[in-house]
Amino acid sequence: MKNKHLLVGFLLLFLSFMLVACTDENSDEKDSTDKGNETAGEKAPNAQIDPFDHSEKYTITGMTFRFGDPPPLKSPGLDMINERFNVDYKPEIIPQGDYVEKSSAIVASGSMPDLVGFQAGDTRFYQWAEDGAFLPLDDYLAHYATLGNIPDYIYNSFKVNGKVYGIPRYSNPYPVTPIIRKDWLDKLGMEVPTNYEELEKVAIAFTKEDPDGNGKADTYGVAIGENINPSFNMGTYWDFNAWYHQNDDGDFIPGIISDGRKDLVQFFANLYKEGAMTKDFAVLDWASTNNEFYSGKAGVFVGGVSGMSQEYFDGLLSINPDAKLVAIPPFEAPDKSKGFTMGSGNSGILALNANLAEDEGKIYRALELVDFGKTYFPAEEKNPQNADFDFYLGKEGTGYNMENGLPVQVPTFSSEGLSPSTYFLDNREQVPEDAKITYADSYTLPELKEMTASLQEMFETSELYVDPSHGVLSPTNQEKGTDLFQFLINEQSKMIAGQRPISDWDALVKEYLAKGGEAIIKETNEGIKSKGYTERQWK
Amino acid sequence: MFKSSGWERVMEIFNNILLLLIAITMLFPFLYIFSVSFSSVSDVLNSDFLLWPKEWVTDAYSYILGSDQFIRSLWVTVYVTVVGTFVNLVFTSTMAYSLTRNIIGQRLILFLVLFTILFSAGMIPTYIIVKETGLLNSLWALIIPVAISPFNLIIMTQFFKGIPEELTEAAIIDGANDIQIFTKVILPLSKPALAAFGLFYAVGHWNSYFSGVLYLNDPAKWPIQVILRQIVIVNEPNAALGGHAAMLEALPPPETVQMAAILLATLPILIVYPFLQKHFAKGVMLGSVKG
Numbered sequence: 001m002k003n004k005h006l007l008v009g010f011l012l013l014f015l016s017f018m019l020v021a022c023t024d025e026n027s028d029e030k031d032s033t034d035k036g037n038e039t040a041g042e043k044a045p046n047a048q049i050d051p052f053d054h055s056e057k058y059t060i061t062g063m064t065f066r067f068g069d070p071p072p073l074k075s076p077g078l079d080m081i082n083e084r085f086n087v088d089y090k091p092e093i094i095p096q097g098d099y100v101e102k103s104s105a106i107v108a109s110g111s112m113p114d115l116v117g118f119q120a121g122d123t124r125f126y127q128w129a130e131d132g133a134f135l136p137l138d139d140y141l142a143h144y145a146t147l148g149n150i151p152d153y154i155y156n157s158f159k160v161n162g163k164v165y166g167i168p169r170y171s172n173p174y175p176v177t178p179i180i181r182k183d184w185l186d187k188l189g190m191e192v193p194t195n196y197e198e199l200e201k202v203a204i205a206f207t208k209e210d211p212d213g214n215g216k217a218d219t220y221g222v223a224i225g226e227n228i229n230p231s232f233n234m235g236t237y238w239d240f241n242a243w244y245h246q247n248d249d250g251d252f253i254p255g256i257i258s259d260g261r262k263d264l265v266q267f268f269a270n271l272y273k274e275g276a277m278t279k280d281f282a283v284l285d286w287a288s289t290n291n292e293f294y295s296g297k298a299g300v301f302v303g304g305v306s307g308m309s310q311e312y313f314d315g316l317l318s319i320n321p322d323a324k325l326v327a328i329p330p331f332e333a334p335d336k337s338k339g340f341t342m343g344s345g346n347s348g349i350l351a352l353n354a355n356l357a358e359d360e361g362k363i364y365r366a367l368e369l370v371d372f373g374k375t376y377f378p379a380e381e382k383n384p385q386n387a388d389f390d391f392y393l394g395k396e397g398t399g400y401n402m403e404n405g406l407p408v409q410v411p412t413f414s415s416e417g418l419s420p421s422t423y424f425l426d427n428r429e430q431v432p433e434d435a436k437i438t439y440a441d442s443y444t445l446p447e448l449k450e451m452t453a454s455l456q457e458m459f460e461t462s463e464l465y466v467d468p469s470h471g472v473l474s475p476t477n478q479e480k481g482t483d484l485f486q487f488l489i490n491e492q493s494k495m496i497a498g499q500r501p502i503s504d505w506d507a508l509v510k511e512y513l514a515k516g517g518e519a520i521i522k523e524t525n526e527g528i529k530s531k532g533y534t535e536r537q538w539k
Numbered sequence: 540m541f542k543s544s545g546w547e548r549v550m551e552i553f554n555n556i557l558l559l560l561i562a563i564t565m566l567f568p569f570l571y572i573f574s575v576s577f578s579s580v581s582d583v584l585n586s587d588f589l590l591w592p593k594e595w596v597t598d599a600y601s602y603i604l605g606s607d608q609f610i611r612s613l614w615v616t617v618y619v620t621v622v623g624t625f626v627n628l629v630f631t632s633t634m635a636y637s638l639t640r641n642i643i644g645q646r647l648i649l650f651l652v653l654f655t656i657l658f659s660a661g662m663i664p665t666y667i668i669v670k671e672t673g674l675l676n677s678l679w680a681l682i683i684p685v686a687i688s689p690f691n692l693i694i695m696t697q698f699f700k701g702i703p704e705e706l707t708e709a710a711i712i713d714g715a716n717d718i719q720i721f722t723k724v725i726l727p728l729s730k731p732a733l734a735a736f737g738l739f740y741a742v743g744h745w746n747s748y749f750s751g752v753l754y755l756n757d758p759a760k761w762p763i764q765v766i767l768r769q770i771v772i773v774n775e776p777n778a779a780l781g782g783h784a785a786m787l788e789a790l791p792p793p794e795t796v797q798m799a800a801i802l803l804a805t806l807p808i809l810i811v812y813p814f815l816q817k818h819f820a821k822g823v824m825l826g827s828v829k830g
Contacts, residue, residue: 069608069758069769070758071758072757072758072759073756073757073758073759092756094752095752095765095768095769097768097769098749098752098753101662101753102752102753104663105662105663105666105753106666108663108666108667109663109666109667109670110667111670291584291794294584295584295585296584296585311792311793315580315581315584315793316584318580318581318584319581319584319585412606415606415608
């Protein structure tokens with residue numbers, strides 16, 4: 001009996017401690033972020049300070065994600081950065097797969113670093129910026145050669161409350177779009193399709209007419225994986241991600257509930273029935289989807305002008321030495337529009353901690369570091385004669401070697417930290433708008449060069465749709481967007497596999513609108529209007 | 540009818556075949572991993588072999604073992620497993636033993652332990668504790684926060700309770716103090732229990748990866764499972780991005796390399812396992828019946 005009382009008493013005590021602890025922490029956090037916000041907002045840059053004065057040494061911390069292996073914590077490359085910028089630089093580079101969890105833990109533990117990286121589409125950036133966790137950068141950018149020359153429309157696409165809170169990680173404006181096996185088309189005497197009916201015919205022919213000529217029925221049309229990804233939109237009209245279609249009130253609606261998407265789902269359902277697309281698409285991860293295509297099983301997939309894997313392409317060539325890939329140009333839509341959707345202009349964002357507002361000199365130094373990491377070197381300057389470039393890759397003979405006039409990084413440049421480049425949180429060069437780049441130059445495989453050239457030519461001769469929803473914040477979308485997206489994708493997957501009739505489409509859209517889609521559309525359109533975007537824009 | 544020897548024999552043959560089939564299905568994944576790791580990339584892409592490499596290639600292994608990272612991380616894991624298991628056993632057995640003695644607040648302490656089974660603090664509070672105690676970026680961060688598993692502690696308490704009281708009393712009469720009773724009487728009698736719990740803990744340490752990612756900033760200190768995850772787990776692109784160029788960044792190395800890494804990371808614990816298995820099976824019964 002006595003024990004029981006003790007237990008209950010203890011439990012109550014414990015609970016009350018917990019409550020006190022929780023409320024305390026919350027109010028503390030709020031206080032500090034509010035303060036951060038005030039100081040950040042009120043202080044204007046001090047004209048007295050020389051942004052490039054290196055007399056004082058600063059400790060600069062940072063964290064970001066990396067797709068490959070992170071470099072070591074002590075290395076020659078890091079020493080070079082510390083010496084050049086007179087800093088004690090402590091970057092924490094975290095594997096991409098664990099980044100969201102680990103960075104959340106670091107921030108929640110109260111030690112947000114000076115520089116914080118976000119992946120494209122990470123909504124925490126917007127939430128934290130609204131909470132005042134980041135420094136507004138508008139007044140500082142002009143000092144820097146690279147940061148100051150990034151076009152406004154790119155900064156605009158992720159402004160929060162009218163202010164720039166981050167530096168965009170470069171992404172070329174060209175989207176990832178469908179590509180097709182030209183050698184198979186030639187074998188079957190077919191042309192590159194120009195509309196979905198033709199594409200369907202081609203996909204079925206790839207399945208039934210043995211395009212690789214090995215006498216076995218081991219090929220099919222379209223390689224597709226979970227989440228109906230890639231989406232194989234042959235133009236913005238069918239793009240699930242673009243806000244292009246308008247409802248009866250003239251408001252833009254998300255592509256995933258549009259008529260174009262319905263047509264596309266119908267197209268996939270037809271393919272599925274004929275076995276002309278990946279059978280187990282609903283459970284296939286991204287790497288396996290790539291394997292379907294690069295193992296010579298499927299004939300239609302997606303490609304981009306940059307970021308293609310030579311390793312995978314090599315694998316395909318070892319199986320089908322004649323493999324030839326070409327871009328499929330956009331189809332003409334029922335409303336006569338033609339063209340793909342332009343990218344958002346960034347593949348991630350780097351933000352600065354609001355606490356930096358206390359020390360102007362540190363802001364300048366941190367930004368200088370970021371600016372240098374993003375420097376664009378034209379092809380003719382990528383050599384040891386350019387001192388900055390030589391520094392960036394860790395000096396010729398150590399971090400890289402010149403071969404046939406091109407810099408080739410040593411294999412251990414990152415794993416042993418030989419190149420400073422690997423330590424910049426954002427080390428994507430920011431290609432200027434007017435730079436003439438031949439994307440094919442970055443590859444050595446002739447077949448891959450050819451494909452890249454065909455994609456680049458296609459993009460340069462066609463228009464790209466400017467998605468009005470970029471940089472527009474919808475609180476409902478932040479709260480429910482991911483779940484609603486998954487809900488629609490799951491239902492549409494069922495329609496493709498024939499488990500739910502496509503005649504249910506209107507019911508599905510209604511359900512989406514009722515579950516929060518209505519609010520998302522309303523909020524997003526308010527944002528679009530306040531940006532001054534009224535007519536559809538193509539570039 | 541079932542008593543006839545003919546039926547028995549049929550049943551026996553049937554059982555054997557069934558068990559053999561089940562055993563084969565268990566072996567299949569290992570054989571597959573083994574074969575893929577020794578095949579060439581194009582054979583794998585082509586699905587050009589069935590459970591046995593068409594031609595033997597060791598490219599995948601030279602790729603993995605080519606950098607010292609893999610070997611280094613294997614040593615880290617061995618270190619954490621050996622030291623960690625030792626720490627686990629010392630702390631779990633001493634605490635379990637003291638909980639079997641009549642000490643003040645014994646029930647309260649037991650309640651506190653039970654409470655953590657039901658309500659654990661979660662990732663962020665634990666991270667804060669590790670950070671504030673200065674364990675971040677030290678291998679001890681993989682050992683101290685998991686020094687005592689409450690579940691194992693309670694089972695071990697039950698096991699100690701099963702040791703006849705008379706033995707302890709006899710030791711007291713001989714003039715032994717608590718520490719002597721524990722080290723000279725209780726522990727020698729508990730060898731099978733220690734072996735079983737040691738195995739539970741060791742496998743846990745060997746397989747743990749997330750604390751490695753969370754608490755260690757220096758890639759040089761990462762245990763093998765973190766490296767393995769880097770090699771094997773696909774960085775799934777964010778599907779909501781649609782045709783974003785970032786989709787193309789997220790591709791893992793070829794399957795042969797993945798499988799070779801899995802094999803190398805599993806092999807050591809696989810080799811140790813058969814020798815400890817008899818204790819493992821015994822351990823499952825621990826504390827279930829009180830003497």
